[in-house]
Amino acid sequence: MKNILAFLILVVVVSSCSTYQETLKSDDIGAKYALADSLYDIGKYKKSLKLWEQIVPVYRGRPQAERVMYKYSDTYYQLGDYYLAGYNFERFVKSYPKSTKREDAAFKSAQSYYKLSPRYNLDQGDTQRAMDKLQEFINSYPESVQIPVANDMVAELGTKIEKKEFEIAKMYNKIAVSQFTYPAAIKSMDNFLSDFPGSEFKEDALFYRLDSAYKFAIGSRRDLVTERLEAAKQYHETLIKYFPSGKYNEEATEMITDINERLAEAIN
Structure with a gap:
C-alpha cells in the first residue's frame, strides 16, 4: 500500500509539473491567468510569478x-x-x-x-x-x-x-582625543540636540558635549582655561537639569568636582 501511495503521489506531482510547463509555454492567456491565480491562492508564489509576468502586459486596460x-x-x-x-x-x-x-x-x-x-x-x-x-x-x-x-x-x-x-x-x-578638535565635537553635539530635541539619545549627547567641553578646557592654555571651565560647567548644569540621576552621574560628578576645584584655584 505504501508503494502504491508513493507512486500515486509521484504521478500527481509529475502531472502538475507537466501542466505548469505546458501552460507556461502556451499562448493561452486565459489558462495562464487561471493557473497563476490558483498557484497564488495556495502559496506557490515563485511559479505564480512567472505566469503573472507573462500576462500582466496583456491584461492592462482589461x-x-x-x-x-x-x-x-x-x-x-x-x-x-x-x-x-x-x-x-x-x-x-x-x-x-x-x-x-x-x-x-x-x-x-x-x-x-x-x-x-x-x-x-x-x-x-x-x-x-x-x-x-x-x-x-x-x-x-x-x-x-x-x-x-x-x-x-x-x-x-x-x-x-x-x-x-x-x-x-x-x-x-x-577623534578629538588625539587631534584636540573639541570645538568640532561640541558643535556636532549641539547640532544633534538642535535637530533631535526629543531624542532617546539626548542624555548621551548632553554627556558627550560636557565631556568634550571639560577636556577642551583642561587642555587649553592657562589664559583660556577659566573661560572654558565656565562653559563646561554650564553644560554640566544642563545635563543635571534633564537627568539628575542619570547613567552618567558618576562621571559627571567627577568632572564638576574637578571643574569647581580648578575654578576655585584660579580665583585664589
Whole structure:
C-alpha cells in the first residue's frame, strides 16, 4: 500500500509539473491567468510569478487588470522582493484610486519600503524614503486599523536615523582625543540636540558635549582655561537639569568636582 501511495503521489506531482510547463509555454492567456491565480491562492508564489509576468502586459486596460495587478504586486511582497513589491503596489494605488484594495496596497507599499531600511550604520536614504511613505499612508488613511503599526514603524525608523546621527556626532568626541578638535565635537553635539530635541539619545549627547567641553578646557592654555571651565560647567548644569540621576552621574560628578576645584584655584 505504501508503494502504491508513493507512486500515486509521484504521478500527481509529475502531472502538475507537466501542466505548469505546458501552460507556461502556451499562448493561452486565459489558462495562464487561471493557473497563476490558483498557484497564488495556495502559496506557490515563485511559479505564480512567472505566469503573472507573462500576462500582466496583456491584461492592462482589461476589466481583470485591477485584480491581476494586485496579485502580481502581492506576489513580490510574499516572496520578500520588497523593492519590486513597494514599486508595484505604489503603481497600483495610483492606477486604481477607487479600488477596495487601495488601502491595503498603500500599506503594503509603505511596509515594503520599511523592510528595505538598512542597519543604522549604513546610508539611511531608504530609511527616510520609508518614513515618507509611511507618513503618506498615515495622512491618507487616518482611520485605518494599520495606523498603530504604521506609527510604530515610523518611530522605529526615526530612532534608527537618530542613532546614525548620534554615532557620527560621537565620533568627533573620539577623534578629538588625539587631534584636540573639541570645538568640532561640541558643535556636532549641539547640532544633534538642535535637530533631535526629543531624542532617546539626548542624555548621551548632553554627556558627550560636557565631556568634550571639560577636556577642551583642561587642555587649553592657562589664559583660556577659566573661560572654558565656565562653559563646561554650564553644560554640566544642563545635563543635571534633564537627568539628575542619570547613567552618567558618576562621571559627571567627577568632572564638576574637578571643574569647581580648578575654578576655585584660579580665583585664589
